[in-house]
Amino acid sequence: MLKTHTCGELRAKDAGREVTLAGWVHRRRDHGGLIFIDLRDMEGLTQVVFNPEISATVHEQANVLRNEYVVQITGNVGRRPDGTENPRLPTGEIEVYATAINILNTAKTPPFYINEEIDVDESLILHYRYLYLRRASMLDNMKLRHRVIKFMRDFLDARGFIEIETPILVKSTPEGARDYVVPSRVHPGQFYALPQSPQQLKQLLMIGGIEKYYQIARCFRDEDLRADRQPEFTQLDIEMSFVTEEDILTLLEELFTSLVETVTPHIKLIKPFPHLTYADVMDRYGTDKPDIRFGMELKDITSIVADSEFVVFKSAVQDKGVVKGICVPGCAGYSKKQLEELTEMARESGARGLVSLAWNPGDGSGDINSLKLEQIKSVATKYIDISQMREIAHRFGAGPGDLILIAAGERDLVNRVLDEIRREMGKRLNLCDPNVLAFAFIVDFPLFEWNMERKAWDSMHHPFTAPVDDDVYLLDSDPGKVRARHYDIVCNGYELSSGSIRIYRRELQQKVFTILGYTEEEVQDKFGNFLEAFEYGAPPHGGIAPGIDRFLMLLTNSKTIRDVIAFPKNQAAVDLMQDAPSAISDQQLKELHLSLIDMEKQP
DSSP states (O other): OOOSSOTTOOOGGGTTOEEEEEEEEEEEEEETTEEEEEEEETTEEEEEEEOTTTOHHHHHHHTTOOTTOEEEEEEEEEEOOTTOOOTTSTTTTEEEEEEEEEEEEOOOOOSSOSSSOOOOOHHHHHHTHHHHTTSHHHHHHHHHHHHHHHHHHHHHHTTTOEEOOOOSSBOOOOOSSBOOEEEOSSSTTOEEEOOSOOHHHHHHHHHTTOOEEEEEEEEEOBOOOOTTOOSEEEEEEEEEESOOHHHHHHHHHHHHHHHHHHHOTTSEEOOSOOEEEHHHHHHHHSSSSOOTTSOOOOEEOHHHHTTOOOHHHHHHHHTTOEEEEEEETTOTTOOHHHHHHHHHHHHHTTOSOOEEEEEOTTSSOSOGGGOOGGGEESGGGGTSOHHHHHHHHHHHTOOTTOEEEEEEESHHHHHHHHHHHHHHHHHHTTOSOTTEEOEEEEEOOBSEEEETTTTEEEESSOTTBOBOGGGTTHHHHOGGGOBBSEEEEEETTEEEEEEEEBOOOHHHHHHHHHHTTOOHHHHHHHHHHHHHHHTTTOOOEEEEOOBHHHHHHHHTTOSSGGGGSSSOOOTTSOBTTTTBSOOOOHHHHHHTTOOOOOGGGOO
């Protein structure tokens, strides 16, 4: 090794030792006759002093040092003079008095500060990713990522799971998103796909007798990106044989609880994890991935305003829609501009508008039975009588100073709009404590959802999800009422994972494929070998695959999963550091038996 110690390990007890350190110049300070540098490596910082009285030659050499130079320094450890200690550094009691220096490499001035956590344009961050990784915050994220994955491996190993890698080059099958495809040189005109998940492979492992499998799996999906998505991502893939839903959810709760309490003990957990039904969370939160760190739940007032003459509500009821809202505590004093901002947010989510009811905090006792219309500021007071207004206030649990925000229309639309408004108000009112993780299991999903564009059924999860046993008879008569043995784990408003108990009998799997509109030829082409495996004694099995990147984003309170991935793509799925994707040579195209067509010039 080019060093005897790291820059993070020396302490007062090491005073008097000769050491050799190596790393990057983090910061340089020239104090007249003395030169100080903070030397940085992966483990921390150590202050180094260049004193001409100790070595005039070494002091002279130190004059050329600049930030990010790579250096090797030998010197003696000493305690810092009284009053100059740095309590913010683990090494803050000592400094190294340099007796020799070897400049291993010089460095150009970086395009952004590395020794300060100052915001940087993301295009620069991604172009010079190798430099951004030197920042303390990114290094901490990478270390945390390592500890989280190691904990997962150790946890599952202790419970009899074995880690098995599955292929990256696989057959293209429908999994819910577009595949990334890879042309085959040795099989002209044929293509591999990169796995969206190892779904069929892990089920085949169960059929192969591997009763407890896991993998830190790399997955690929060609879908539109956002802050919590990347084209390639990592998940903890788990599959088990001879289990029920409760077995898997119990395992996951134990895993995440022990992981957080061990690896990030400063973060609080709400436990035990609640089990909420899909219908319940859609009604109460408007989404199947609710943030349950705060209340402000959606309330349905359709029955209260059904006879109202307010055209916004009346038309929604006549169209078999709903009228729902949320009560925002203490925001009755919102200005017209603030309300217009929320209304515009609702419009961007698809609503025609937003109706507000503000209960003047200075009027009356707060007793709902004594509420008068003049205490409510809203355009709706012209059309809603006092008995209806009191019912509305009671339904929301509202009081003086509260603001009720209401949307009306088709149920899915209203839920989506109010979910966005609820999340926004939760942030504005600081109700989303970043040091709290609120996990929940969502259960009792429908097996299918109706695709209005295709006029056909789609899988709510994926086509290998088993129906609830008591609902199997409905597959022929009413597929929309069939419940799935499907469960999600959500946290702080994000879906961390979907999982399910799988179909393991051929005839049932074929029936589901038929409902989804696959022809016999398509089934044989895409799933033939998979179905054949069911005929050789497939066990009951199920699994789940939590997203590691998204979980780390929550642990670090990051705004995007790019902050917890070493080399991410931007939101256009471009690698700005390597300039990928990029064109390939004509020779490569020829070897792959491919030619490119300019689609814009096609008739």
